[in-house]
Amino acid sequence: MKLQDLLEVLPFYYADGDISEIDINTVKADSRQVTEGSLFVCITGYTVDGHDFVEEAVKQGASAILSEKEVTASVPVIQVADTSRIMAKMAVRFYGYPTQQIPLIGVTGTNGKTTVTYLLESIFKEFEKKTGVIGTIQKKIGDNAYPVDNTTPDALSLQKTFQDMVDEHVETAIMEVSSHALDMGRVHGCDFDIAVFTNLSQDHLDYHHDMNDYLHAKSLLFAQLGNTYNSNQKKFAVINEDDAHSGFLKKSTAQHILTYGCGVDAQVRADNIYLDVMKTTFTLNTPAGSVLINSSLIGQFNVYNMLAASAAAISAGIPLAVIKKALDQMSGVSGRFEPVDGDQDYAVIVDYAHTPDSLENVLQTIRGFTKHNVYAVVGCGGDRDKAKRPVMASIALKYADQAIFTSDNPRTEAPLAILDDMAAGCQTDNYVIIENRREAISRAVNQGETGDIILIAGKGHETYQEIHHTQHHFDDREVAQEAIQSRNLKEDQ
Ligand SMILES: CC(=O)N[C@H]1[C@@H](OP(=O)(O)OP(=O)(O)OC[C@H]2O[C@@H](n3ccc(=O)[nH]c3=O)[C@H](O)[C@@H]2O)O[C@H](CO)[C@@H](O)[C@@H]1O[C@H](C)C(=O)N[C@@H](C)C(=O)N[C@H](CCC(=O)O)C(=O)O
Ligand SMILES: Nc1ncnc2c1ncn2[C@@H]1O[C@H](COP(=O)(O)OP(=O)(O)OP(=O)(O)O)[C@@H](O)[C@H]1O
Ligand SMILES: N[C@H](CCC[C@H](N)C(=O)O)C(=O)O
Ligand SMILES: [Mg+2]
Numbered sequence: 001m002k003l004q005d006l007l008e009v010l011p012f013y014y015a016d017g018d019i020s021e022i023d024i025n026t027v028k029a030d031s032r033q034v035t036e037g038s039l040f041v042c043i044t045g046y047t048v049d050g051h052d053f054v055e056e057a058v059k060q061g062a063s064a065i066l067s068e069k070e071v072t073a074s075v076p077v078i079q080v081a082d083t084s085r086i087m088a089k090m091a092v093r094f095y096g097y098p099t100q101q102i103p104l105i106g107v108t109g110t111n112g113k114t115t116v117t118y119l120l121e122s123i124f125k126e127f128e129k130k131t132g133v134i135g136t137i138q139k140k141i142g143d144n145a146y147p148v149d150n151t152t153p154d155a156l157s158l159q160k161t162f163q164d165m166v167d168e169h170v171e172t173a174i175m176e177v178s179s180h181a182l183d184m185g186r187v188h189g190c191d192f193d194i195a196v197f198t199n200l201s202q203d204h205l206d207y208h209h210d211m212n213d214y215l216h217a218k219s220l221l222f223a224q225l226g227n228t229y230n231s232n233q234k235k236f237a238v239i240n241e242d243d244a245h246s247g248f249l250k251k252s253t254a255q256h257i258l259t260y261g262c263g264v265d266a267q268v269r270a271d272n273i274y275l276d277v278m279k280t281t282f283t284l285n286t287p288a289g290s291v292l293i294n295s296s297l298i299g300q301f302n303v304y305n306m307l308a309a310s311a312a313a314i315s316a317g318i319p320l321a322v323i324k325k326a327l328d329q330m331s332g333v334s335g336r337f338e339p340v341d342g343d344q345d346y347a348v349i350v351d352y353a354h355t356p357d358s359l360e361n362v363l364q365t366i367r368g369f370t371k372h373n374v375y376a377v378v379g380c381g382g383d384r385d386k387a388k389r390p391v392m393a394s395i396a397l398k399y400a401d402q403a404i405f406t407s408d409n410p411r412t413e414a415p416l417a418i419l420d421d422m423a424a425g426c427q428t429d430n431y432v433i434i435e436n437r438r439e440a441i442s443r444a445v446n447q448g449e450t451g452d453i454i455l456i457a458g459k460g461h462e463t464y465q466e467i468h469h470t471q472h473h474f475d476d477r478e479v480a481q482e483a484i485q486s487r488n489l490k491e492d493q
Contacts, residue, residue: 017076109198152181335460342484346448352460379408390425
């Protein structure tokens with residue numbers, strides 16, 4: 001592609017050097033990925049400054065540089081005000097406006113995004129649509145899965161993925177949209193058709209200044225809804241009416257709104273909710289009629305996730321009977337309230353709860369299921385929101401008979417310093433600190449007696465423990481299974 005064609009997305013720019021004959025065969029923001037004929041985009045990052053890699057990019061074969069600061073290079077330099085924002089627009093142009101060609105659903109909120117995207121995938125598959133899914137666990141095109149680095153990829157990877165989805169005839173794309181992504185403009189230029197809000201509670205205060213800043217980032221998805229290119233189609237904001245922030249989010253969009261919740265005001269509503277350890281049933285009331293849902297997803301929070309997915313599906317015109325069939329059949333999401341079954345008479349549940357609200361929801365749910373002991377194995381991530389550490393610890397103590405505090409991706413922090421931050425939130429002494437996660441899980445499993453429930457929180461589907469930039473293989477489900485088997489063996493002897 002001619003560089004000048006790519007620059008059509010810019011109203012103004014300043015070019016240093018003759019760009020009229022320059023061809024671009026790819027756009028890269030990482031000098032290590034630059035190949036002959038790349039446009040190298042300099043991003044001022046959080047750890048390093050991409051402008052420092054111009055020389056390396058030119059050596060690797062970059063034909064031109066897009067920068068937001070003054071840089072000197074032996075190839076033409078185009079200077080703009082904000083390279084991240086412009087890169088997103090260029091990515092959309094470079095990959096052929098892919099989200100104008102597929103309906104796109106974006107899901108945002110503190111908790112429940114992954115679950116809602118998988119519920120939507122099941123519903124659209126039941127409706128015989130080929131789906132694409134992008135999120136925390138992986139990205140999927142039809143039934144093929146690929147690894148991801150971020151819940152919401154950078155703009156270049158994202159638009160490339162959408163182009164792949166177009167090439168592979170995906171009929172609906174469903175993605176998680178993180179607050180980081182919204183704040184950094186990773187989704188600029190995406191033509192969302194439906195935007196879903198799950199809920200907002202404390203997280204990521206390492207990145208966002210305060211809860212208002214966090215809420216504002218989330219609202220950008222709704223502000224962006226329908227503002228891009230072809231806006232003739234009906235666009236919907238699907239909003240959790242029971243969340244305290246719903247009013248603000250409703251004001252953030254000029255598109256149609258469909259609310260969901262458990263109160264009388266919600267347009268898509270759950271009534272007669274029955275929660276038990278094996279199943280959840282409720283009546284799903286919608287503007288299109290009512291059906292009884294009989295799901296194997298556990299807990300009140302999953303009723304909300306099913307309402308969110310149902311409301312989004314209704315906005316997309318999917319019949320209620322199809323929604324019911326998909327929700328009834330869906331067996332669960334990897335690492336979310338996932339039981340580990342080793343033929344034991346106490347339950348072990350692995351769950352991705354890593355925020356105060358999700359931990360409270362999942363422990364409250366578990367507490368409601370047993371009069372026996374509840375054990376909670378809990379840690380907090382390093383290089384992440386420090387303010388949530390004492391809060392999560394005190395929630396664990398409130399609901400569990402014993403909490404076992406341990407490591408969860410300490411990253412570049414000292415594990416014991418993280419555990420100290422957690423201990424600062426403890427008003428009671430029903431906890432132990434076991435830094436090594438394998439030992440912590442083993443301790444919990446060895447204490448389990450008939451009817452007890454052990455929650456292993458925080459890592460869910462993750463298959464690693466990240467320590468000082470290195471990921472060591474670690475899967476809570478495998479480790480718990482090994483601990484159960486080793487105890488079974490000892491007891492059989
Ligand atoms: C704080 C944050 O989100 N950072 C993201 C950001 O990194 P950054 O801006 O700090 O980049 P940097 O490493 O400083 O580098 C700056 C620039 O120099 C370039 N560079 C760097 C080195 C080099 O040799 N050559 C070179 O050109 C880099 O490619 C980059 O363009 O851009 C990177 C590339 O897109 C992301 O991978 C990175 O995510 C980091 C890994 C991260 O941990 N992000 C988390 C906090 C995150 O985004 N999480 C959300 C939410 C998850 C949830 O839902 O809970 C997510 O969407 O995943
Ligand atoms: N609607 C909900 N409200 C509160 N907690 C929830 C909800 N749905 C799920 N959870 C809890 O949050 C955890 C994470 O769920 P899920 O992965 O669906 O959320 P997410 O928003 O994708 O998280 P992340 O921000 O890490 O991508 C679950 O394991 C469960 O404990
Ligand atoms: N997307 C979240 C995941 C947290 C998962 C938890 N295991 C941790 O490492 O804190 C984050 O990067 O903050
Ligand atoms: Mg997720």
